[in-house]
Structures are given as structure tokens and as C-alpha cells.
Amino acid sequence: MVFPLTNLPVLCSLSDDNILETIRPTHSIGQIGQKRKISLYKSDKCLIEDKYNDESSQLFFGWENKTYNQERLEQKIRTMHSIVQKRKITLYKSDECLIKDKFNAEFSQPFFVWENKTYSQEISKLLNGEEVTIYADITKNEHIDKNAIKFNEIGIKFRFKPEDKAEQNILDNELNNFKLSMCHLGDSYYKYNDKFYIIRNTKYNIICGFKKDSDGESFPRNEIYTKIKNGELMLSPYTMWKIKLELYNDDANFSKLKKYEKVVDLELVGLGKYIQNSNDLSRKVENYYNEYKIDLP
Structure with missing residues (x-):
């Protein structure tokens, strides 16, 4: 299954097999990768009002300076993907x-x-x-x-x-x-x-x-x-x-x-x-x- 994470981390699509390798959170590389993913997400969703709910705000903001083990980061990325996919088929007030x-x-x-x-x-x-x-x-x-x-x-x-x-x-x-x-x-x-x-x-x-x-x-x-x-x-x-x-x-x-x-x-x-x-x-x-x-x- 291919995850079309077009906003994470570098315009790439990630599969189940390579998702951890692509975003491996080790040392400075992990920090840089996390910051890049968050920056890309902020750019992608820039200022679209009600498409930020509490869940997505907690996920996508405020953790770019933190480090996570692979299991935790994988969970976050999968949740990100779920939210992005849901947003594609949901009508929002801001869409008008x-x-x-x-x-x-x-x-x-x-x-x-x-x-x-x-x-x-x-x-x-x-x-x-x-x-x-x-x-x-x-x-x-x-x-x-x-x-x-x-x-x-x-x-x-x-x-x-x-x-x-x-x-x-x-x-x-x-x-x-x-x-x-x-x-x-x-x-x-x-x-x-x-x-x-x-x-x-x-x-x-x-x-x-x-x-x-x-x-x-x-x-x-x-x-x-x-x-x-x-x-x-x-x-x-x-x-x-x-x-x-x-x-x-x-x-x-x-x-x-x-x-x-x-x-x-x-x-x-x-x-x-x-x-x-x-x-x-x-x-x-x-x-x-x-x-x-x-x-x-």
C-alpha cells in the first residue's frame, strides 16, 4: 500500500516498508527531518482555518523540536496520513x-x-x-x-x-x-x-x-x-x-x-x-x- 504523503517529508510517497527508513529519527538527521516535515505541513495547510481541529493541531504543531523513537514517530505519521486523507473527502466551511x-x-x-x-x-x-x-x-x-x-x-x-x-x-x-x-x-x-x-x-x-x-x-x-x-x-x-x-x-x-x-x-x-x-x-x-x-x- 502506498501512502500518498505529498506533504511529507520531501514531496515523496511513502510505503509501509520504507516509511521508517525515510523518516528515521536518529540524532541530528532525525531532528532535521522532523522540522522539514512540519515546515512542509505548515506550508501546505497554511492559514486554512477550520481544517485545523484540535487533533491535527496537536499532531502537526509544537513537536518539531522533539525526538521520538521509531514506533512513536511511525504512529504519528500514520495518524497524519489518516487526517490528510479524511480532509480530502470532507467538506469544510472554509471550502467556500x-x-x-x-x-x-x-x-x-x-x-x-x-x-x-x-x-x-x-x-x-x-x-x-x-x-x-x-x-x-x-x-x-x-x-x-x-x-x-x-x-x-x-x-x-x-x-x-x-x-x-x-x-x-x-x-x-x-x-x-x-x-x-x-x-x-x-x-x-x-x-x-x-x-x-x-x-x-x-x-x-x-x-x-x-x-x-x-x-x-x-x-x-x-x-x-x-x-x-x-x-x-x-x-x-x-x-x-x-x-x-x-x-x-x-x-x-x-x-x-x-x-x-x-x-x-x-x-x-x-x-x-x-x-x-x-x-x-x-x-x-x-x-x-x-x-x-x-x-x-
Whole structure:
């Protein structure tokens, strides 16, 4: 039997046979593993109100700094799995406020936009094959009415401003010859009820192609991309990113992209979920998450 613990410990599915080996709580490795599992769970369930009952709160919070013998830890993991599975088939009051959406210019706006007038140097480097480190600032996104935004599909879009559909199609076709490396550097930032929170995690390097098949699936792609897309949501798009374009086939040529470096913005796009503003944003989350103090202008 396979336990689809998509939030524990590293986006992996665990079987009865290997569960103890994967999460063996010995010495410092056990401590690190426990902290990682808890961090991933907090990210995954970030700020979803009534899906935390007393049982799950006791299980998932407050024990990351403790050590357990294998039998006790196995019991906890199995109980975690049971709660996660139950949550998948149970309707909650908060479900009516939990919205799934596409985050791009054709739908609800991208997760974030790095405009050329400010980020021309970074855009130029990307289109010339260089790696850039760039910050998606949660305080500067357009989604004022959306709380606790998380993604399970992520990518970038070079978009002409002002809009030019003909040139956009040419650029998109050129980019189909490239693949994308996006490294989420670990710190996820969330907004909830006009406050900001941070959840620290390890980094994840997501690799996918620009080209999609008839089902909308990107190729090539690594397993991190696939498991995030097919699993429970865990990460915020608002973080520090390392991004790089890489050659995918023989038709890929960075010299064909250079001419676009002054005329396109860079958009952070994808698929995700959020909690819409409502009268129910009253959960006291400070007991579970670290508030991130930001001095807004």
C-alpha cells in the first residue's frame, strides 16, 4: 500500500516498508527531518482555518523540536496520513472561501510582474542565457483581495507591453525550444487578514519546458514539478527565485531572443489557490506561524 504523503517529508510517497527508513529519527538527521516535515505541513495547510481541529493541531504543531523513537514517530505519521486523507473527502466551511484560479494575464492576473522599466537588466540576462536571482515581493502584488496564495503549477511568461499578438506568438514559438529552471529558495511569504507571515523551508529546483502538449502538460519536466503539480499545495510564489533559461533542442538559440530584451515584461504565472476576503478571516494564526513585520509605505 502506498501512502500518498505529498506533504511529507520531501514531496515523496511513502510505503509501509520504507516509511521508517525515510523518516528515521536518529540524532541530528532525525531532528532535521522532523522540522522539514512540519515546515512542509505548515506550508501546505497554511492559514486554512477550520481544517485545523484540535487533533491535527496537536499532531502537526509544537513537536518539531522533539525526538521520538521509531514506533512513536511511525504512529504519528500514520495518524497524519489518516487526517490528510479524511480532509480530502470532507467538506469544510472554509471550502467556500478557498478558490482555485489561473494566475496569468488572461485570467486573474499573474502572481507577480517584473516590469521592464525596473528589471530590464534581469530580463536581458535571462534572454541571454544567464541565471538571475529575483524577488517576488508579496507587498507589491496585484491580488489585494486574495489571502494565503499558494501554487501547484509555476512558470514565467515574457509578455509584450504594449500588447503585440503577432510578435508575442513569434517569441512564444522561439521559447518552445528552451526549458526553464526555477529554484524556489525556501522562504515562503503569505498575506492573511492584512498581516504577513513567513514559513521557512528548503529550496526546490523546478524544471519544465515552455512547450506544452495537447493536454496542457509541459515537457520536459522534473519530478519536483510533477509532484508539486499533482499533489497538495505547499509553496508560496512570493519568495526569492533563481531563474535560468536552458537549451532544449537544436533549434534553441539565445541570439534569437536578444532582440526582445527591451520590449517585454517578465510575469510569474501558474495555477494556484487562495482564500478570498470574507468575514471569516478571524483565525488567530500567530500561534502557528511567525508574523513577518513589514513597514508598508
